[in-house]
Amino acid sequence: MGSKRQFRIWRGDETGGDLKDYTVEVNEGEVVLDIIHRLQATEAPDLACRWNCKAGKCGSCSMEINGKPRLGCMTRMSTFEESETVTVTPLRTFPVIRDLVTDVSFNYEKARETPAFAPPADVAPGDYRMQQVDVERSQEFRKCIECFLCQNVCHVIRDHEENKPAFSGPRFFIRAAELDMHPLDTRTDRKEYAQAEMGLGYCNITKCCTEVCPEHIKITDNGIIPMKERAVDRRYDPLVRLGSKIFRRGETPQNSVTSARAAGPATPSTSAGFHSHAGGSHDSRAEAQAQSGVNWHREVPHPTAPAVDERGKLPLTELTFDRAAAPSPFGDDVSFPLPPEHLNFAHPEQDKH
Amino acid sequence: MTSTATRPRGARARAAIAAKTLRTDRWWFAPLITVVGLTAWVAYATVRVYLHNWYWVEDFHYLTPFYSPCITDRCVEGAAHFGRILPDWWIIPEAAFTLPFLLLFRLTCYYYRKAYYRSFWLSPPACAVPDGHQTYSGETRFPLLGQNLHRYFFYAAVIISLINSWDAVLAFHSPKGFGFGLGNLILIGNVVMLWAYTISCHSCRHIIGGRLKHFSKHPLRYRAWTFVSWLNVRHMQLAWITLGTLALTDFYVMAVAADWIPDLRFIN
Structure with missing residues (x-):
């Protein structure tokens, strides 16, 4: 049999709102999203909540439960005490539309800004072949369900709205890492791009993104830190730079990825050329071809x-x-x-x- | 002509939630224990480094890692394995060549960064708890831009770990010949943990294989990377364990050198 539990749910929209108290029946095996649905079916039919799969795979029902960014469908009611009041609020980092629904378009804008996969020019789609051991690291990041909990919890934009234009966030750092580690990706400047245009330097490794990830992706250890180390290879390691100059490995002309938006000292020099330190296996001709004529900031x-x-x-x-x-x-x-x-x-x- | 897509309509406001955080768990406990632990360790280490005493056990050749390598004029004859280069001004520690690099290695370590940004700098104190500062530029500017130098301090830490290993080996050779006691076990345990911490470093993981694009072309480096990755998962635990073993080793050597306790000898 179920029991009656206390809930506080934020109700309101962009003009204002507050926490409303509800007493709802909770049955064995239920999750927080079940309770939201019961509320919609009973005393709060106009309660807005975004959801889809109820299986932790669509990333829609992101919310903050007792102050922690969680998926509503993956938070079991059995993890709370019977006497505990459960507080449910919308994601704080993004503008609210209504009740628990927020406008997460920030993330889609950042997604559009992230350079896409650049396959080798001489391999036709369908002919891609790679070894499992090479693609394994990238596959971890493909588990991402884009719930944007990591984006929401990251204090760089959660507590400092003004950083939003300069900072893409953990979800897109692992996208950059995924492509940079991909055995068939031919771009060689993803590190520079991550540093100059995605705001990799804003991250101070406090690992909240990893803590909240419902897919248990090691965002910081396997994505952000390797990208920081790769940026160090290019920008702060004189030994590697000297080695590259001497051996002139994989030197290619640079395209316009780090273009108009990144004026200033952080922008990599376009005349220096960039080098592959990643195993030295790139075909520089293929890289140049893949990079030609692509404008990632095109206004669609x-x-x-x-x-x-x-x-x-x-x-x-x-x-x-x-x-x-x-x-x-x-x-x-x-x-x-x-x-x-x-x-x-x-x-x-x-x-x- | 129509579309169901929601068009951008200018800046909306965030939800007006009055409470700074709605977390109900003890989120403050981890930063608190970190402040207590790190402060206590730094206080102990500072006092010990400036005692300029009880760092060498002549009978068993134990040298504390806080004084290794001993390079000032104050160093006793047996302890100065690398010569006495520096003057004996009180402000110069006996291990003046190594301590700054060890400090910088830990200061720029990816785990310690998390620990002190959260606990000392409150940026943020815990997940979904507000940053303690009005503005934030992260590691994009001087001086925090210098965190990118971590790998150089890693190289220095490897050399220092070699020196500590040499000290542990020399401790088996006391004036009476080969000897083995509890102090040797402690020195060896400390060195093993120091190596584990140093090798599990994120920079090491990158250098050893993480920077490669095709693991399949570098099978040996891939195996090394796999091992370092296994250790790297335990980097936080190793960071704290080595603080403990360093303090314990130093305290044991001090206690034996000051004749507070005798060394438990197994051989000689």
């Missing part, structure tokens, strides 16, 4: 505004809508295949076509 047009009615809302049914079916999730102004100028991706062999 925004989709048009939704077709709302006079009340500012989307039509609820086809009967009240002027089109034959539901609106396209990609925007009705988008046709397929997408026109090339709307893409932020350049095929390595684009010049041949």
